[in-house]
Amino acid sequence: MSKDRGVLLFDDKEPKIHGYLILGNDHYQIVGEKVSDIRTNLYVRKVVETEAPQQDMFDDHQASDKWRDLGPVRQAGMRCKEPVFWAYLSEEQGAPKIADEEAAAVFLRKLCGVASRAELGKPGHHNARVLWHQIDTAYQAWKAWQNA
Helix, strand or coil: CCCCEEEEEECCCCCCEEEEEEECCEEEEEEEEECCCCCEEEEEEEEEECCCCCCCCCCCHHHHHHHHHHHHHHHHHHHCCCHHHHHHHHHHCCCCCCCCHHHHHHHHHHHHCCCCHHHHHCCCCHHHHHHHHHHHHHHHHHHHHHHC
């Protein structure tokens, strides 16, 4: 399996397009904006060059499968325990300063439109699950930029 990977996200906030790309040992940050229905301006900058590939959850296919196998309820519970996720919610998702797991859970439920994180695993909450996966993917990209 190739170690090359990346993510490109679309948002209503500036920059409207953001993401990252890792090719071998080279890390790139991507930002941009939609100009028209057929044209997009993307700007790419090299962030870091390392001697050995960095190890993270994306590097190990099995770790990625294990994360996916946890399901959205456990994933959201685990993320809400991470102080780095709290910072992401504040900096990128517009949360007021989050200082604990409960505040992160409250804000995440609000973002996903659920009364409880348990609803992320229940039938009839497809849109909430999609929102959760978008938030988690954006968090992973943000975290990769922060560590680059």
